[in-house]
Amino acid sequence: MIKNRLDTVLVQCKNAGRKMLIPYLTAGDGGFALTEEIILAMAENGADGVVLGVPFSDPIAEAPVAQQASERALAGGASLAGIFDMVKQLRTKTDIPIVLMLYINTIFRTGKEGFFAKCKECGIEGVMVPDMPFEEKDEIQNFADAAGIHNISLVTAASEGRIKMIADDASGFLYCVAPNQGDGSVFLDQAKAAAEIPVIAEAEISDLELVLQRLDHCDGILLSSAIVELVEKYGAETAEAAALFVKKARAAMDMQ
Amino acid sequence: MSKAGRFGEFGGQYVPETVMNAVHELEEAYNKYSKDPEFWEEYRRLCCEYAGRPSLLYYAEKMTKDLGGCKIYLKREDLNHTGAHKINNVLGQILLAKRMGKKRIIAETGAGQHGVATATVCALFGLECEIFMGVEDIERQRLNVYRMELLGAKVIGVNSGTGTLKDAVNEAMRDWCMHIDTTFYLIGSAMGPHPYPTMVRDFQKIISEEAKVQLMEKEGKLPDCVVACVGGGSNAIGAFYDFIPDESVRLVGAEAAGMGVETKLHAATVAKGDVGIFHGMKSYFLQNEEGQIAPVYSISAGLDYPGVGPEHANLYKTGRASYMAITDEEAVCALEYLSRTEGVIPAIESAHAVAAARKIAPTMKQDEIMIICLSGRGDKDMQQIAKYRGVNIND
Numbered sequence: 001m002i003k004n005r006l007d008t009v010l011v012q013c014k015n016a017g018r019k020m021l022i023p024y025l026t027a028g029d030g031g032f033a034l035t036e037e038i039i040l041a042m043a044e045n046g047a048d049g050v051v052l053g054v055p056f057s058d059p060i061a062e063a064p065v066a067q068q069a070s071e072r073a074l075a076g077g078a079s080l081a082g083i084f085d086m087v088k089q090l091r092t093k094t095d096i097p098i099v100l101m102l103y104i105n106t107i108f109r110t111g112k113e114g115f116f117a118k119c120k121e122c123g124i125e126g127v128m129v130p131d132m133p134f135e136e137k138d139e140i141q142n143f144a145d146a147a148g149i150h151n152i153s154l155v156t157a158a159s160e161g162r163i164k165m166i167a168d169d170a171s172g173f174l175y176c177v178a179p180n181q182g183d184g185s186v187f188l189d190q191a192k193a194a195a196e197i198p199v200i201a202e203a204e205i206s207d208l209e210l211v212l213q214r215l216d217h218c219d220g221i222l223l224s225s226a227i228v229e230l231v232e233k234y235g236a237e238t239a240e241a242a243a244l245f246v247k248k249a250r251a252a253m254d255m256q
Numbered sequence: 257m258s259k260a261g262r263f264g265e266f267g268g269q270y271v272p273e274t275v276m277n278a279v280h281e282l283e284e285a286y287n288k289y290s291k292d293p294e295f296w297e298e299y300r301r302l303c304c305e306y307a308g309r310p311s312l313l314y315y316a317e318k319m320t321k322d323l324g325g326c327k328i329y330l331k332r333e334d335l336n337h338t339g340a341h342k343i344n345n346v347l348g349q350i351l352l353a354k355r356m357g358k359k360r361i362i363a364e365t366g367a368g369q370h371g372v373a374t375a376t377v378c379a380l381f382g383l384e385c386e387i388f389m390g391v392e393d394i395e396r397q398r399l400n401v402y403r404m405e406l407l408g409a410k411v412i413g414v415n416s417g418t419g420t421l422k423d424a425v426n427e428a429m430r431d432w433c434m435h436i437d438t439t440f441y442l443i444g445s446a447m448g449p450h451p452y453p454t455m456v457r458d459f460q461k462i463i464s465e466e467a468k469v470q471l472m473e474k475e476g477k478l479p480d481c482v483v484a485c486v487g488g489g490s491n492a493i494g495a496f497y498d499f500i501p502d503e504s505v506r507l508v509g510a511e512a513a514g515m516g517v518e519t520k521l522h523a524a525t526v527a528k529g530d531v532g533i534f535h536g537m538k539s540y541f542l543q544n545e546e547g548q549i550a551p552v553y554s555i556s557a558g559l560d561y562p563g564v565g566p567e568h569a570n571l572y573k574t575g576r577a578s579y580m581a582i583t584d585e586e587a588v589c590a591l592e593y594l595s596r597t598e599g600v601i602p603a604i605e606s607a608h609a610v611a612a613a614r615k616i617a618p619t620m621k622q623d624e625i626m627i628i629c630l631s632g633r634g635d636k637d638m639q640q641i642a643k644y645r646g647v648n649i650n651d
Contacts, residue, residue: 057548061272109547
């Protein structure tokens with residue numbers, strides 16, 4: 001079922017046999033103007049979607065790199081209201097699908113109905129909520145459905161016995177957090193076999209080799225830390241570095 | 257879809273997918289062993305022979321006379337081995353961890369009492385033990401850090417956020433996510449995802465079960481009021497639980513008002529918090545309008561937490577219990593008061609309950625009875641109380 005831009009891009013990529021490239025970055029890290037600039041640079045250089053982390057005071061599911069980005073963004077005054085404004089503004093310039101990664105308390109406190117209505121109004125296509133497992137999904141599912149927003153599910157290597165259950169009920173794409181070493185590809189194959197929707201694998205590091213090793217086992221890659229690390233390193237100059245990184249990754253992925 | 261572990265609208269299992277199998281494994285193990293008489297027999301034996309239970313129910317005669325209201329009893333959890341109620345829960349969870357075949361125990365700690373209890377029982381059972389503690393708390397509870405290390409535990413300083421209890425919980429949860437196969441996360445309060453709030457409550461309810469029997473022997477009746485301090489709320493839920501069906505018993509929680517609830521420096525979750533979802537549970541939390549968890553403050557590291565256990569949230573919402581906010585100054589005065597009146601030095605956490613009792617007792621009748629849960633002893637706090645009063649006890 002086509003809900004929004006994300007579905008359109010998922011279908012386009014599938015039809016074209018193109019592996020998806022979806023970078024993550026923390027919204028407001030370095031200021032909203034920088035976030036906007038980076039998203040546009042990545043969109044122009046081959047990113048198929050963007051996951052925007054909503055800064056949170058206590059990001060329990062985040063690795064240290066993203067924790068620090070969240071702290072920097074909050075210290076810089078980033079807010080959910082600011083993120084909505086930025087995306088609305090961004091929608092006059094790009095159609096790249098945008099998914100928010102955020103903690104359940106942000107949605108709950110904002111008001112579930114109002115939150116998803118606002119997502120729709122601003123042009124956000126999906127949410128990923130790391131502290132809302134399958135068993136608690138109906139906390140938000142009806143509200144997300146009513147607004148036509150994907151509530152994207154996640155599976156990890158620790159999801160043994162749960163992958164099918166989660167995949168059957170998943171929306172948009174299935175996000176797979178695979179271990180960097182060892183049986184990462186085995187786990188991805190299991191997810192791929194269980195899911196009818198595209199399987200997007202996490203690549204935690206900026207190592208293109210690993211990204212490429214994963215490609216045969218999934219429909220795309222979510223770069224969870226590469227861009228965040230660039231922001232940490234280059235600050236206000238990140239857009240250029242991000243454009244270059246995405247361009248290189250895109251070319252390498254298309255070559256394979 | 258199953259709605260496990262709800263207290264009214266509160267509770268739940270809001271944790272990352274990474275730990276869901278572990279949470280279910282724990283839930284199944286708890287369901288199994290909580291029906292096993294042998295499990296409870298071992299728990300009770302350790303409570304009696306190792307931790308020194310039953311704890312005394314002591315009639316505080318001088319305090320009673322001085323306040324001129326109801327009769328006051330102290331439930332002396334401070335006399336347990338390791339000096340607080342925390343050991344009740346640790347013994348229960350370690351017995352469970354042992355049966356689950358877990359070799360590594362992790363825990364968070366605020367004041368260090370839960371950390372010390374965990375390190376103690378890990379030493380007893382020969383288990384690897386790592387304790388997460390905020391750097392701010394390490395600073396104000398150096399003695400407990402030393403005790404934990406002496407007992408063979410590794411204390412890991414947590415730098416992130418405010419460097420207090422909530423950050424220690426964050427870090428322990430992250431560690432659990434990464435070492436799910438080998439590690440048992442021993443949560444110290446009646447909080448977190450299901451089954452923790454229920455399980456911890458079940459290991460702490462021994463407080464109210466004993467107190468009920470003890471008071472019946474001494475007075476032949478139920479108390480009229482039970483007072484306990486509340487951070488996450490484990491000693492309070494333990495002290496309340498067996499009295500919840502007895503509607504004549506007034507239940508009062510004392511939470512930390514720090515510099516005052518009208519300031520920003522407090523941890524008065526029930527008085528000032530809003531419903532939210534954090535640390536695995538739906539409950540009340542101190543937070544801003546966008547749901548960012550607020551930095552909290554209290555002189556008491558054990559009450560310095562921005563949330564409260566879900567069963568307390570429900571007791572408050574349904575009106576079964578009420579919660580009173582006690583400032584640092586009131587708590588320190590109560591600590592001094594109990595020391596001089598009864599010769600009992602309470603933990604600064606427990607002193608919040610004593611302070612609440614000092615307000616309530618004079619309003620009650622002389623033939624009425626109050627039980628104060630004296631959750632811990634105050635030795636660990638001497639450095640900080642001296643500092644608060646401007647006394648230098650360092651050489």
